[in-house]
Amino acid sequence: MIMGAVMSEESRILEGYVSLPYKWSMGATTTRFFEEFKNKRIMGTKCKKCNRVLLPARKFCSHCFEETDQWVEVSQEGKLRTWVTVNFSYEGQPKEPPYVLGIIDLDGADVGLPHFVGGIPTDDFDEIAKKVRIGGRVKAVWNENRTGNILDIDYFKPVD
Amino acid sequence: MGQAVAIIGTGQTECGKRTDVSYPELIYEAVGRAFEDSGLSPEDIEAVVSGSMPPAMEGVANPHLYWVDAMGAAGKPLIRTATCGSTGMSLAHTGFYHVASGLFDLVLVVGAEKMYEGDPQGTMATVAEPFFQRPFLAGAPGIFSLQSNEWAHRYGLEEERVRMAAAQLSVRNHTDAFLNPYAHIKVKITVEDVVKSRVIAYPVRILDVCPGSDGACAMIMASERMVKKLGVKPAWIRGVGYSGEEAFFGEGDKVVWQSAILAAKRAYKQAGITNPRNELDVAEVYNPFTFQEMLFYECFGFCDFGHGCELVENGVVMKGGDLPCDPSGGTLCTNPIGATGLQRTAEAALQVTNKAGDHQIPGANTGLAHAMGGLDQFNGVMIISNSL
Ligand SMILES: [Zn+2]
Numbered sequence: 071m072i073m074g075a076v077m078s079e080e081s082r083i084l085e086g087y088v089s090l091p092y093k094w095s096m097g098a099t100t101t102r103f104f105e106e107f108k109n110k111r112i113m114g115t116k117c118k119k120c121n122r123v124l125l126p127a128r129k130f131c132s133h134c135f136e137e138t139d140q141w142v143e144v145s146q147e148g149k150l151r152t153w154v155t156v157n158f159s160y161e162g163q164p165k166e167p168p169y170v171l172g173i174i175d176l177d178g179a180d181v182g183l184p185h186f187v188g189g190i191p192t193d194d195f196d197e198i199a200k201k202v203r204i205g206g207r208v209k210a211v212w213n214e215n216r217t218g219n220i221l222d223i224d225y226f227k228p229v230d
Numbered sequence: 231m232g233q234a235v236a237i238i239g240t241g242q243t244e245c246g247k248r249t250d251v252s253y254p255e256l257i258y259e260a261v262g263r264a265f266e267d268s269g270l271s272p273e274d275i276e277a278v279v280s281g282s283m284p285p286a287m288e289g290v291a292n293p294h295l296y297w298v299d300a301m302g303a304a305g306k307p308l309i310r311t312a313t314c315g316s317t318g319m320s321l322a323h324t325g326f327y328h329v330a331s332g333l334f335d336l337v338l339v340v341g342a343e344k345m346y347e348g349d350p351q352g353t354m355a356t357v358a359e360p361f362f363q364r365p366f367l368a369g370a371p372g373i374f375s376l377q378s379n380e381w382a383h384r385y386g387l388e389e390e391r392v393r394m395a396a397a398q399l400s401v402r403n404h405t406d407a408f409l410n411p412y413a414h415i416k417v418k419i420t421v422e423d424v425v426k427s428r429v430i431a432y433p434v435r436i437l438d439v440c441p442g443s444d445g446a447c448a449m450i451m452a453s454e455r456m457v458k459k460l461g462v463k464p465a466w467i468r469g470v471g472y473s474g475e476e477a478f479f480g481e482g483d484k485v486v487w488q489s490a491i492l493a494a495k496r497a498y499k500q501a502g503i504t505n506p507r508n509e510l511d512v513a514e515v516y517n518p519f520t521f522q523e524m525l526f527y528e529c530f531g532f533c534d535f536g537h538g539c540e541l542v543e544n545g546v547v548m549k550g551g552d553l554p555c556d557p558s559g560g561t562l563c564t565n566p567i568g569a570t571g572l573q574r575t576a577e578a579a580l581q582v583t584n585k586a587g588d589h590q591i592p593g594a595n596t597g598l599a600h601a602m603g604g605l606d607q608f609n610g611v612m613i614i615s616n617s618l
Pocket residue numbers: 117118119120121122131132133134135136
């Protein structure tokens with residue numbers, strides 16, 4: 071019989087840390103996508119086969135396996151598909167909770183973009199629920215200093 | 231399909247904060263119990279399948295190499311399968327493929343996790359690619375709450391109603407966990423406790439959410455000819471189905487959720503099931519979040535889309551109902567992620583062989599086991615029965 075959960079003998083803990091640096095290649099498509107961010111433009115690529123506008127811009131279509139090299143600008147505005155108020159903490163978190171996340175269906179794009187929803191009070195859950203609603207209109211708010219990354223968009227702000 | 235495959239032994243550890251054992255020692259417990267249950271020993275096993283979460287969870291890369299001795303796997307074909315939350319179900323499927331192919335007659339399948347050794351939500355944050363999704367889709371509660379909110383909105387379900395149904399599921403699981411000797415969270419709670427508990431990812435509260443556990447699960451799978459040779463009465467794997475989705479979370483529809491629908495459809499087709507609500511006696515639905523379980527009922531054809539809450543309100547998925555779900559206490563009360571899907575499979579096998587002890591559903595002949603993983607991206611289903 072193999073005994074489990076018998077805590078009679080002491081078992082010590084060894085503490086350690088694993089921290090590794092990485093250098094992630096973006097490829098040309100993602101590089102251009104983020105370069106366009108510096109000019110406050112959100113670009114997708116259109117698939118000739120299924121006609122979807124993919125966001126973020128991609129080199130190939132996730133459904134058709136075709137190269138997608140036709141660039142199209144999508145709107146700064148769209149509809150909030152869904153949202154959540156994050157109220158828990160973890161290592162590597164981008165900001166202090168509570169904060170609101172959403173999936174945003176920008177006008178002219180066929181793929182929803184996950185991003186922050188902001189410009190609203192975040193200290194009362196019921197107040198947030200009054201300001202943020204599924205199907206509501208939201209608009210990109212850009213950072214003043216844009217370096218070409220996903221956080222150049224500060225957040226999406228409810229506009230209706 | 232190749233040769234028929236059966237589950238002839240399972241072994242689970244007590245789950246919780248298992249600082250009393252090292253990672254391999256934890257696995258040794260589960261594997262030892264699977265051998266005890268099957269009457270076999272390590273030298274009988276021809277191949278070993280193992281898996282866990284991304285290795286950042288415990289800080290040891292390629293952990294199957296570290297686990298070898300605890301699985302009796304030296305000198306044998308050994309493979310690691312890992313698909314995040316669905317790892318345990320992917321493991322069961324991988325074991326099934328090994329035996330069904332005709333290459334092996336006896337295979338050991340092992341899933342484990344030691345979530346108290348690292349930072350689970352931080353580990354899960356590394357699952358998302360670093361360019362677009364990582365800052366936003368980090369941590370399981372956020373993703374699942376996005377999905378739950380969209381689901382409730384799609385069908386115009388009142389928030390209060392959904393919250394109450396979710397709370398009833400939480401109470402059901404927490405009650406049932408007391409009857410499962412391996413379950414982690416054993417606390418008496420009421421519906422009121424759930425709806426008043428701390429918000430984790432609005433509107434999901436702490437009692438709507440699974441814990442992170444230390445735990446392991448092992449299983450021995452055998453071919454039909456080996457079952458005959460050993461003269462055992464096993465749990466037969468009657469159908470398997472698995473499906474994945476696109477890499478970008480915003481691309482798929484997470485409400486009418488194709489990966490869940492397809493996984494169930496494929497498994498039902500193999501098993502010859504046309505009316506799951508009538509033909510299944512028990513289901514171990516992967517429920518890390520109460521809200522999500524109701525969405526799965528719809529995708530698995532237990533009810534029409536938009537009607538998941540009713541199965542809770544009418545008691546269908548409770549003990550004594552038409553289709554009791556998660557009598558083990560489910561993922562909601564016990565979640566060593568790499569083992570969790572395999573626990574669902576083991577629990578379904580225990581149910582159909584009348585070996586589930588205090589949480590046995592009387593007369594269960596056919597059960598469903600399920601797990602979900604990736605970035606809300608993968609679903610796997612297995613149909614298990616006491617007859618072939
Ligand atoms: Zn296409």
